[in-house]
Amino acid sequence: MGYTIAQKIIKAHLLSGDMTVGSEVGLKIDQTLTQDATGTMAYLEFEAIGVPRVKTEKSVAYIDHNTLQTGFENADDHRFIQTVCKKHGIYFSRPGNGICHQVHLERFGKPGKTLIGSDSHTPTGGGIGMLAIGAGGLDVAVAMGGGAYYISMPKMVRVNLTGKLQPWVSAKDIILEVLRIMSVKGGVGKIIEYGGEGVKTLTVPERATITNMGAELGATTSVFPSDEITRTFMAAQGREEDWTELSSDDDAVFDEVIEIDLSKLVPMAACPHSPDNVKTIEDIGPQKIDQVCIGSCTNSSYLDLMRVAAILKGKTVHPDVSLAIAPGSKQVYNMLAKNGALADIIEAGARILECACGPCIGMGQSPNSKGISLRTFNRNFEGRSGTRDGQIYLVSPETAAASALAGVFTDPRTLGDAVNIPLPAKFDYNDNMVVAPAPVEEMDNVEVLRGPNIKPYPTTSPLAESIDVPCSLKVGDNITTDHIMPAGAKILPLRSNIPAISEHCFTVCDKDFPARAKQLGSSIIVGGVNYGQGSSREHAALAPLYLGIKAVVVKSFARIHRANLINAGILPLTFVNEADYDSINEGDDISIPDVRKLIADGKEDLIIVNKTNGKEIPVKCELSGRTRDIVLAGGLLDYTKQNG
Ligand code: MIC
Ligand code: SF4
Numbered sequence: 001m002g003y004t005i006a007q008k009i010i011k012a013h014l015l016s017g018d019m020t021v022g023s024e025v026g027l028k029i030d031q032t033l034t035q036d037a038t039g040t041m042a043y044l045e046f047e048a049i050g051v052p053r054v055k056t057e058k059s060v061a062y063i064d065h066n067t068l069q070t071g072f073e074n075a076d077d078h079r080f081i082q083t084v085c086k087k088h089g090i091y092f093s094r095p096g097n098g099i100c101h102q103v104h105l106e107r108f109g110k111p112g113k114t115l116i117g118s119d120s121h122t123p124t125g126g127g128i129g130m131l132a133i134g135a136g137g138l139d140v141a142v143a144m145g146g147g148a149y150y151i152s153m154p155k156m157v158r159v160n161l162t163g164k165l166q167p168w169v170s171a172k173d174i175i176l177e178v179l180r181i182m183s184v185k186g187g188v189g190k191i192i193e194y195g196g197e198g199v200k201t202l203t204v205p206e207r208a209t210i211t212n213m214g215a216e217l218g219a220t221t222s223v224f225p226s227d228e229i230t231r232t233f234m235a236a237q238g239r240e241e242d243w244t245e246l247s248s249d250d251d252a253v254f255d256e257v258i259e260i261d262l263s264k265l266v267p268m269a270a271c272p273h274s275p276d277n278v279k280t281i282e283d284i285g286p287q288k289i290d291q292v293c294i295g296s297c298t299n300s301s302y303l304d305l306m307r308v309a310a311i312l313k314g315k316t317v318h319p320d321v322s323l324a325i326a327p328g329s330k331q332v333y334n335m336l337a338k339n340g341a342l343a344d345i346i347e348a349g350a351r352i353l354e355c356a357c358g359p360c361i362g363m364g365q366s367p368n369s370k371g372i373s374l375r376t377f378n379r380n381f382e383g384r385s386g387t388r389d390g391q392i393y394l395v396s397p398e399t400a401a402a403s404a405l406a407g408v409f410t411d412p413r414t415l416g417d418a419v420n421i422p423l424p425a426k427f428d429y430n431d432n433m434v435v436a437p438a439p440v441e442e443m444d445n446v447e448v449l450r451g452p453n454i455k456p457y458p459t460t461s462p463l464a465e466s467i468d469v470p471c472s473l474k475v476g477d478n479i480t481t482d483h484i485m486p487a488g489a490k491i492l493p494l495r496s497n498i499p500a501i502s503e504h505c506f507t508v509c510d511k512d513f514p515a516r517a518k519q520l521g522s523s524i525i526v527g528g529v530n531y532g533q534g535s536s537r538e539h540a541a542l543a544p545l546y547l548g549i550k551a552v553v554v555k556s557f558a559r560i561h562r563a564n565l566i567n568a569g570i571l572p573l574t575f576v577n578e579a580d581y582d583s584i585n586e587g588d589d590i591s592i593p594d595v596r597k598l599i600a601d602g603k604e605d606l607i608i609v610n611k612t613n614g615k616e617i618p619v620k621c622e623l624s625g626r627t628r629d630i631v632l633a634g635g636l637l638d639y640t641k642q643n644g
Contacts, residue, residue: 002249004156005223006191009131009246013114015148021155021255022189024624026148027131030057030113032140035100037065037361037487038118038537040077040496042137043084044457046144047448049640053440054089055146058108060434061085062093062100066492067356068363073493076451080496082435087446089437090144097433098329098355101125101297105208106331107431110242111226116140116149120215120536120560121297121378127208128233129226129246134215136538136564138636147640150626151559154191154220158254161198163263167418168411171206172299172376172396175213176268177260180278184478185530187217188559190256193248194224198262203423204233205301212298213378216275218533218558236427267411269374270394273382274478281399281411291373292323292404294397295353296360299376300328302335303421304397309341310419311401311412312348318407324365326353335428348405362386362488374400374409381482381534383508386489454496458546460569460634463599467550467571467592472523473506473513474586479527480534481561483508485543487535495539498546505543517547526584527554532561541568545635551592553608553619555581566627569635571595573606576618588612599628 003011010019016026032054034042039061061081066074078095085092093103100117101124109115111129115122118137125132135149143149159178165171178192192214194207202210207224214222224230226246234243269284271277294300294308305327317323325345327333333355336342346352359365360377366386367373373385373392380392395403398412438446475483485491485501486508494501506513517523525544531554532540541564544552551571555578565572575581584590589611598606599621608617623631633639 001253002251004193004248004252004254005129005225005246006131006156006193009112009114019153021153023153024150024626025153026150027114029116029143029149031108031115032056032059032144033100033104033115033117033122034061034137034140035065035119036063036078036081037492037495038137039081040454041538042118042141043081044454044496045138045637046088046141047084048457048637049141049145051145052088053443054144056144058091059089059144060091060093060104060108062103063095064099064356065361065363067095067354068489070489071493072451073453076453077496079449080451080454083446083448086435086438087443087448091437092435094433094435096330096355098331099297099300099357101212102300102328106237106329106427106429111230111244111246116143118536120534121212123214123221124208124212124297126211126221126223127204128230129224131221131223133221134536134560136536136560136567138538138567139563142636142640151220152189154189155255157190157192157256157258159192159194159258159260160196161194161260161262162196163198163261164201165262165265168398168413168415169265169267170396170398171202171209173265173268174260174262175210176270176278177265178258179216179270179276181258182217184216184274184276184533185218187214187219190219192217192219192222195248199224200229201262203303204230205303209298216378218530220559233423236424237429267396267399267413269399270380272391272393273380275379275394281409284409286408287372288408289321289374289403290371291367292321292400293359293365293373293375293377294400295326295328295358296377297328298378299397300326300332302332302427303423305332305336306341306421307419308397308401309336309344310421311398311415312350312405313344315348315405317349317404320407321404323350323404324353324359325350326358327355329355330433331427331429338428359385361492363492364489366390374403376400379534381480383486384482453493455499457637458498458542460545460638462634463569463596463632465594465596467595469522469524469550469590470520471526471584471586471588471590472517472520473510474526474584475509475528477528478530478533481532481537481540482534484532484540485537498542501539502543502546505547514547517549520548522548522550524551524553524590525549526581527552528581529555531557533558536560538564538567541565541570545570553584566630567636569631571621571631573619573621576620580617583613583615583617584610596632599623600632602628
């Protein structure tokens with residue numbers, strides 16, 4: 001039996017486990033990346049682990065999220081990350097150099113290698129045939145120290161692309177179609193591999209748009225073959241020597257196959273408030289819009305912005321629309337500046353932002369009340385834009401630019417002849433904004449600089465003998481990490497200060513939650529399906545840990561968040577019968593007797609007793625030998641310290 005691309009990479013990096021679906025495999029990690037919103041905590045954890053120098057082939061720290069400096073906090077955190085990197089062997093991508101995934105794809109990613117990143121959109125690297133996975137900061141810290149990264153062996157899904165996109169239909173429309181078919185939970189426990197004749201019609205930046213937004217499917221990762229198109233891209237980046245060919249075997253077996261005829265796709269949008277709420281632009285109709293934002297790690301490549309510039313050239317943005325554009329990297333920005341496309345964008349009235357995440361993470365450009373905002377980004381969760389009742393639609397750059405001019409939702413196919421932008425033979429690359437670490441012999445002289453905003457990791461304790469606590473919060477289905485631990489310009493600067501950031505935990509759902517949880521001392525949370533979807537932010541586990549959450553009981557979990565709960569020493573429990581969700585209410589007194597002994601004995605079936613209504617509720621606690629020990633120890637940091 002042959003192998004898929006992902007299976008080949010996993011096989012070549014397998015440190016433990018066997019590759020049967022669902023069982024835990026430990027992988028050797030070649031590269032890591034962090035960004036600044038998760039990075040400060042990841043490097044504090046790396047320091048706590050105590051390995052002096054990273055053991056990976058390449059580790060890079062990017063500054064791209066917390067770039068608004070309205071107080072000392074972000075600048076202090078950036079200085080901490082820069083000095084920690086210099087000391088411990090990590091490359092540092094300075095603010096202004098661009099969004100982590102865009103820059104990593106351009107400059108550092110390599111086909112066939114493994115990459116984990118403390119950001120859920122790390123799978124962007126799958127666009128050049130990497131096995132690139134989003135993880136919690138602590139997992140990245142462990143991998144930097146040379147430790148394995150563990151996943152449960154995913155199922156393999158093949159998305160078979162046939163035909164060719166029609167003019168004005170774009171890669172974004174392909175991934176929106178996949179989301180429409182599979183939904184935001186359809187990818188959980190799966191790796192999505194793209195294949196078929198249609199793959200040959202897609203450039204690397206287009207492939208990367210698709211793998212990037214595979215995160216919204218809940219998939220472990222997504223991957224394209226590494227072929228001649230990949231080689232051409234890498235050669236244009238001056239890195240042809242980093243290229244290797246990679247494809248799945250003809251007799252590889254997939255658990256699921258999805259067929260998409262590219263020629264049938266039309267421009268689409270993901271409507272509020274979920275990336276899988278997909279409609280065609282035609283069906284949405286010519287509704288009035290207030291704002292357009294172009295950029296983010298999904299759609300900010302040279303090709304994307306060149307198309308946008310061509311659409312805007314010689315026109316003016318509609319008077320009722322604010323158009324903001326953030327190029328994905330310094331490379332992209334510089335090329336647009338040199339070839340005149342930037343002038344076309346400026347002339348049309350766009351507001352140019354720095355190369356960073358910006359509005360995607362609520363760092364500025366929040367829309368007006370009830371404002372309709374079209375964005376080329378990947379997430380439109382409620383409140384994420386910074387405006388509670390903002391209506392965010394996710395669209396392609398072509399749809400975004402056409403609509404910005406017209407002031408209403410506009411199908412770009414109405415624009416006439418398509419613009420054809422070829423991939424440049426040579427990108428304008430240089431790495432002058434990437435600071436190399438100090439040589440080993442000088443590392444002891446590097447002082448790590450810490451600002452007053454940096455507070456220690458929350459106190460942990462080994463799993464208690466029994467849990468006897470109230471339920472402090474009950475939430476519904478598809479709760480995102482933006483609900484659990486909101487981001488945005490006001491809250492992001494607190495990422496290295498868990499006591500302060502905890503004051504915002506779950507306030508999107510219930511503004512009294514932090515105070516209530518603190519007053520109760522210890523408690524549990526109850527949730528529905530796909531709990532914790534979205535970001536990799538471990539703060540969505542660390543803030544609950546700080547607030548005394550001992551267990552989270554849900555219908556199902558999103559992958560990265562479940563791992564983050566385990567890493568924080570919080571018990572992840574799932575209802576055996578989903579209907580039992582109705583048997584626990586906020587305020588009920590809950591007991592899980594002898595929980596420590598049961599878990600230590602390897603029992604997966606536990607009983608929760610609801611002392612308020614007398615119900616006995618069966619739940620599952622599926623842990624491997626390793627994750628069991630992590631939970632017993634009180635989290636991965638304690639476990640790693642104990643086990644060296
Ligand atoms: C996001 O898109 O939500 C983020 C901000 O990039 C996060 C990481 C974070 O919360 O810092 C992600 O996707 O992992
Ligand atoms: Fe940044 Fe947005 Fe991409 Fe997250 S999704 S890495 S916030 S651009």
